[in-house]
Amino acid sequence: xxxxxxxxxxxxxxxxxxxxxxxxxxxxxxxxxxxxxxxxxxxxxxxxxxxxxxxxxxxxxxxxxxxxxxxxxxxxxxxxxxxxxxxxxxxxxxxxxxxxxxxxxxxxxxxxxxxxxxxxxxxxxxxxxxxxxxxxxxxxxxxxxxxxxxxxxxxxxxxxxxxxxxxxxxxxxxxxxxxxxxxxxxxxxxxxxxxxxxxxxxxxxxxxxxxxxxxxxxxxxxxxxxxxxxxxxxxxxxxxxxxxxxxxxxxxxxxxxxxxxxxxxxxxxxxxxxxxxxxxxxxxxxxxxxxxxxxxxxxxxxxxxxxxxxxxxxxxxxxxxxxxxxxxxxxxxxxxxxxxxxxxxxxxxxxxxxxxxxxxxxxxxxxxxxxxxxxxxxxxxxxxxxxxxxxxxxxxxxxxxxxx
Numbered sequence: 011x012x013x014x015x016x017x018x019x020x021x022x023x024x025x026x027x028x029x030x031x032x033x034x035x036x037x038x039x040x041x042x043x044x045x046x047x048x049x050x051x052x053x054x055x056x057x058x059x060x061x062x063x064x065x066x067x068x069x070x071x072x073x074x075x076x077x078x079x080x081x082x083x084x085x086x087x088x089x090x091x092x093x094x095x096x097x098x099x100x101x102x103x104x105x106x107x108x109x110x111x112x113x114x115x116x117x118x119x120x121x122x123x124x125x126x127x128x129x130x131x132x133x134x135x136x137x138x139x140x141x142x143x144x145x146x147x148x149x150x151x152x153x154x155x156x157x158x159x160x161x162x163x164x165x166x167x168x169x170x171x172x173x174x175x176x177x178x179x180x181x182x183x184x185x186x187x188x189x190x191x192x193x194x195x196x197x198x199x200x201x202x203x204x205x206x207x208x209x210x211x212x213x214x215x216x217x218x219x220x221x222x223x224x225x226x227x228x229x230x231x232x233x234x235x236x237x238x239x240x241x242x243x244x245x246x247x248x249x250x251x252x253x254x255x256x257x258x259x260x261x262x263x264x265x266x267x268x269x270x271x272x273x274x275x276x277x278x279x280x281x282x283x284x285x286x287x288x289x290x291x292x293x294x295x296x297x298x299x300x301x302x303x304x305x306x307x308x309x310x311x312x313x314x315x316x317x318x319x320x321x322x323x324x325x326x327x328x329x330x331x332x333x334x335x336x337x338x339x340x341x342x343x344x345x346x347x348x349x350x351x352x353x354x355x356x357x358x359x360x361x362x363x364x365x366x367x368x369x370x371x372x373x374x375x376x377x378x379x380x381x382x383x384x385x386x387x388x389x390x391x392x393x394x395x396x397x398x399x400x401x402x403x404x405x406x407x408x409x410x411x412x413x414x
Contacts, residue, residue: 022143026136026379027051027387034373041350046400047373048388051184053249053333058299061248061290068285077273078265079106079257080284086291087257091240094216095227099240099259105269106279110214110243110256111137113268116275117239117258118145120267121176121208129174131160132381133336135184135212150174151381158186158327158336162197169201177202180212181226182219185336185380185387187311187329189219192226199231202238209234212241214256215332217300220308223330229259236261246333247300248290253283303391307333310390310397317401321408333390336377340384345411359383370407372400 030049038045056062078084084101092098107113114137122128124146130138131152139149150172155161160179169177177198181190190198202209209228216225229238243256256279258268272278290296311329318326318337326337342365345356349368356362359376363386366372377385390397 018143018146022140023136023379025140027375030373030375034367037367043371045367045371045373046396046403048390048392048396048400049373049375050389050391051334052251052391053246053303054391054393055299055303056249057286057290058248058293058295060293061250061286061296064289065253065282065286068282071281071285073281075278075281075284077278078269079104079279080281080288083284083288083291084257086288087259090291091229091259094225095240096230097227097235103262103265104257104259105265105272106284107243107256107258107268107272108276108279109245109251109254110212110241111141112254112272112276112279113241113243113256113258114138114141114210114212115144116268116271117210117241117264118142118147118176119271120264121145122147126175127172128176128178129165129169129172130381131165131177131179133158133183133186133377133385134178134381135180136379138178147176152177154186154188158183158188160190160194160198162194162201165198166201169205169207174205174207176208176210178210178212180214182215182329182331184215184332185334185375185377185385186327187332187334187336188327189223189330190226190228195226195228196231199228199234202228203233207237208239209237210239210241214242214246216242217247218304218307218333219331220304220311221330225331239264244287244290248287248296249299249303250283250286250290253280253286255279255283255287306394307390310392310394311335313394314388314390314397314401317405321405323408329390335388335390336380336382336385337388338384339377339386342408342411347411359386362386365411366404366407369410370400370403372403 084104088101122145127148128142129152142149239260245251323341363376375387
């Protein structure tokens with residue numbers, strides 16, 4: 011016998027987007043084929059040379075720094091938020107966190123009492139409900155409409171019926187790529203103000219918007235300053251998810267409490283990484299690299315989504331941003347296929363994911379952890395060649411499925 015671990019330690023779910031690597035490697039080793047991996051929630055390119063050089067130079071910062079984050083970086087972010095969103099936050103109302111995940115984790119502890127409800131708009135990022143549970147809150151899933159967009163009438167009812175204290179969403183949305191319009195954000199803002207609740211806007215994909223559209227933020231809507239909190243960071247923008255940096259901007263009371271908790275949880279974010287981000291957010295070279303990534307991923311979207319929608323049984327809403335495709339694959343539930351002499355039935359998104367792994371040698375992430383078991387997520391952040399080859403393999407595997 012051994013002492014028991016906590017209930018939350020037993021029940022918390024692993025990150026679906028990070029836990030597939032081992033399974034992919036195992037299949038490749040066992041069967042000798044190469045899988046096209048479209049699971050990664052990260053750019054396929056890294057930082058520009060000037061940013062990488064700044065990280066090395068920042069290695070001299072080997073002692074503890076300010077828990078709230080480097081003041082110069084926070085001043086840069088204050089100007090950036092004002093330029094890109096149109097609202098000014100004093101640098102004292104911004105905290106640098108250990109990734110956007112780290113910011114969300116501490117935010118939930120700051121905002122929630124045990125048992126309070128967080129309304130998470132679906133489809134959702136897999137970490138949202140787990141971060142709520144870690145703070146002993148209750149995640150409540152708020153359904154989108156048929157095009158994966160916010161249903162404002164239903165949202166209003168559910169916020170009231172479920173006694174929601176915090177509303178949480180991402181735009182551009184991971185996994186759907188939906189970008190909320192100004193009208194949709196104003197509708198959400200009215201609900202937030204009428205009910206006097208918190209709203210957290212995750213804008214980590216704000217630089218990846220397609221078709222010439224403009225990023226809109228709920229933080230820019232008048233009268234919402236005391237209720238709205240921004241979560242963002244450099245990981246997608248500059249291709250540095252491994253550097254583990256994010257930031258939170260919001261009301262002073264929230265930021266002060268978040269900073270106090272961070273002092274005990276992590277002591278603050280990496281100082282060398284923060285030093286490098288001073289360069290990244292002011293570098294023309296880094297800005298151009300981000301825009302080039304966006305152009306590439308938009309081309310990948312055009313190829314992949316158009317091709318998916320030609321497949322009988324698949325329906326995919328055209329992503330307006332981020333770098334994912336999130337097709338509906340529910341029509342394949344009940345279908346059977348054969349692999350290594352065994353017959354398998356597709357009954358849910360995990361089964362469909364496994365079908366593609368085995369028959370198409372393409373890896374996506376099942377839709378269930380995103381709140382929609384009827385879907386599957388593919389990353390577009392890869393070479394165009396991988397997108398074209400994956401699409402061809404998926405089409406061939408599904409043609410075989412239809413022929414059975």
